[in-house]
Amino acid sequence: MKALYSTGLLIVLLAAISGCGAYSFSMSGKAAFESLNVEQFENNTIEYQLSDRLTDAVIDAFINDNKVQIKEPSKAEAIMSGTVVSYRRVPHTYDQNDIVTEYAVKVTLKINVVKADSEDVIWEEEFFAEGIYDANTEAEEDGQNRAVEQLTVDILNHTTQSW
Numbered sequence: 001m002k003a004l005y006s007t008g009l010l011i012v013l014l015a016a017i018s019g020c021g022a023y024s025f026s027m028s029g030k031a032a033f034e035s036l037n038v039e040q041f042e043n044n045t046i047e048y049q050l051s052d053r054l055t056d057a058v059i060d061a062f063i064n065d066n067k068v069q070i071k072e073p074s075k076a077e078a079i080m081s082g083t084v085v086s087y088r089r090v091p092h093t094y095d096q097n098d099i100v101t102e103y104a105v106k107v108t109l110k111i112n113v114v115k116a117d118s119e120d121v122i123w124e125e126e127f128f129a130e131g132i133y134d135a136n137t138e139a140e141e142d143g144q145n146r147a148v149e150q151l152t153v154d155i156l157n158h159t160t161q162s163w
Contacts, residue, residue, distance in 0.1 A: 031067060031068050031159055031160045032078075032122055033068065033077040033078040033115075033122070034068060034069060034077060035068065035069045035070075035071045035075065035076045035077045035078070036062065036068050036069070036070060036071070036076050036077070036078045036079070036080055036113075036159075037070070037071055037072060037073045037075075037076035037078070037079050037080070037116070038055060038058055038059050038062070038070065038080045039055075039073075039079060039080065039081045039082075040052070040055050041054050041055045041058075041081070041082040041083060041084060041109070042081075042082070042083040042084070043083070043084045044083060044084060044085050044086075045084050045085075045086060045087035046087070047084070047087045047144075050084055050087060050107070050144065050148075051082075051083075051084050053144070053148055054082070054084065054109060054148055054151060054152070055082075057148050057149070057151075057152045058080075058082075058151075058152055058155055058156070060152075061152045061153070061155070061156045062156065062159075065156055065160060067160045068159065068160060073116065076116050077115070077116055077117075078113050078114065078115060078116055078122055079113070079114050079115075079116050079119075080111060080112070080113045080159075081111075081112050081114075082109055082110060082111045082112065083109070083110045084107065084108070084109050085108045085109065085110050085126070086106070086107070086108040087105070087106070087107050087108075088105070088106045089103055089104070089105050089106075089140055089143070090103065090104050090106065091103060091104075092104040092132050100135050101134070101135055101136065102132050102133065102134055102135055103132070103133055103135055103140065103143060104130050104131065104132045104143065105130065105131040105132075105133070105140060105143035105144050105146070105147050106128070106129075106130050106147070107128070107129050107130075107131075107144075107147045107148075107151060108126060108127070108128050109126070109127045109128075109129075109151050109155075110124075110125075110126045110127075111123075111124065111125055111126075111127060111155055111158075112124045113159065123158070123159075125158060127151050127154050127155060127158075129146075129147040129148075129150035129151045129154065130146075130147060130150075131143035131144060131145065131146030131147035131148075131149075131150070132146065133146070
């Protein structure tokens with residue numbers, strides 16, 4: 001299992017380095033707007049720094065993707081806001097002695113995108129991600145990083161890809 005996970009992680013990293021990080025079946029790959037302001041995400045959990053990390057990761061993803069420009073609120077066509085609505089760390093796998101070998105960090109994030117000039121809702125979605133980490137060799141933060149990365153990819157794809 002560990003070898004399969006390591007191989008999968010290596011493939012994802014190589015794809016990201018080569019510029020193939022986001023994949024879509026979309027022909028257009030165009031967002032409904034060209035500029036966006038991302039407000040600081042709110043947090044309804046005890047993991048206070050998680051909303052800061054998610055906000056920063058989403059902004060960085062849009063900047064790196066370069067399909068939608070990040071702008072200040074007065075110059076943006078759309079405004080994105082979000083709330084971390086749940087966070088849990090749960091045992092994921094056990095060994096033969098019923099000792100936890102992997103944990104899963106589970107994060108739910110609600111995102112809302114509105115038109116800047118009218119506040120009409122463009123889209124609203126709840127995203128869920130799970131970051132699994134090895135209990136013996138990694139920390140909870142590693143699971144958080146994996147969940148943040150998945151949420152970021154999902155939000156970017158939902159915003160920039162036309163299905």
